Amino acid sequence: MESILEFITLEHRIEHDLEHKKQFSAPKIYNANGDLNKRWYVYYSFRNPISGKLERQKNVYGITNTFSTFEERMYVLSTYARNLLKLLEQGYSPYNDNTALYQNLKKEEENSVPAKNAIATEQLMTDNTPISIKSVLEGNTGNPTIHPEKLESANCNADATLTVEMALQQALSIKKNVVNERTLADYTYKAKHLLKWLEENEPTVVAMEQLTKQHLNTYLNDILGRTSARNRNNYRIDLSSLFQTLKDNDLVAENYLKKIPPLRSVPVRNRGFSLKEQEKIFLYLEERDPLLLLYIKFISYAFLRPIEACRIKVEDVDVTNKRIRFKAKNKPYKTKILPQLLIDALPDLSGLPKENLLFSPKGIGLHWESKLANRRDYFSKRFKEVIKDHFGFNENYGLYSFRHTYITKLYNELIKEQAPFSAKSRLMLITGHTTMTALEKYLRTIDAEMPADYSDML
Incomplete structure (x- = not known):
């Protein structure tokens, strides 16, 4: 045989x-x-x-x-x-x-x-x-x-056919040195998902030259049917980035995904908490989970994103000069003021290993070997179990809600004494938005900008 x-x-x-x-x-x-x-x-x-x-x-x-x-x-x-x-x-x-x-x-x-x-x-x-x-x-x-x-x-007319799997691996190996760890993980997951779908639904499509726009359209429609337009658009964006890398490196002739338009979707955004809800949460956490409370205060008072709070190391917190340094969304590193409210909430950090993360599951400044995305997910789940399940908050509320709540609160205080433009200019320095347009769009999204009562005009 x-x-x-x-x-x-x-x-x-x-x-x-x-x-x-x-x-x-x-x-x-x-x-x-x-x-x-x-x-x-x-x-x-x-x-x-x-x-x-x-x-x-x-x-x-x-x-x-x-x-x-x-x-x-x-x-x-x-x-x-x-x-x-x-x-x-x-x-x-x-x-x-x-x-x-x-x-x-x-x-x-x-x-x-x-x-x-x-x-x-x-x-x-x-x-x-x-x-x-x-x-x-x-x-x-x-x-x-x-x-x-x-x-x-010696290969007897065997052309070096570029398989779909081989092409995606090449794209990922190039992206590895260009994007951060979390983005690479997203790309990798979606590439594997596409390969699995092809194996189950189009088993004869092995070479890249066999993969057509129709195959990709059918794949995206399958995602749409099982999940949502938003999720379908996310898959389209990430896979299109990989295919564009292949095109830029002359490994494929066309990026078909760029020719497939995105679908209209309604973005899901967290709502802000009311003043009464926020006070109840903080009082409850003082007794139940002080560590989670401090984590939330960094989001609330320093206006960090949850994932940015997960990046902070002990060495990034400069209490003497009231500064905090962290890796931001669109920049390698960013420095922000450390408000006195946070300094008062912090324990003594002087004896802690500087290379350790500020937040870990069991305390401040303890060693925690975990990927960034897993750290963020850990605190999201902890918040759900301790707060959302206890108070009955639905999927419209999350850790981001605290950032929205306190930016709204701060903006409303600023416009009491300043013109809207001056208030926004000062707010930009605090929140970290890089342009006035980005800040104004964010304020509209979270409904922070509300008009004065117009009853007399009616």
């Missing part, structure tokens, strides 16, 4: 339609996130004829891990993945004897390509020593150094 590795080193032209019942998953590439110290391979699943379930099959390594660069390994694996898919479409089954299929395909291959290519397919030249493909794939070559240009000449 012939090895599957020997099958997929043959280049052949015959393609059959998939059976109505899905018998296998499209082969996928595992590249260990670019780590060349780990083993890379192609993997796939096939339906077990006894259990009727799709089961993971043996990994296909081949000669992949004899190469030392990302491009060389992806070249080999993309060829394996493409040829394996063709074989599966033609009836290959890891549960059957495939000898007859192998012999037929080999005969067709020899008859359809020039003799020199057929010979080259059987040999890979390493240091001028001919080595059979079968021995290389089965690991009996002593792990030779294989020259990529010789591999290419």
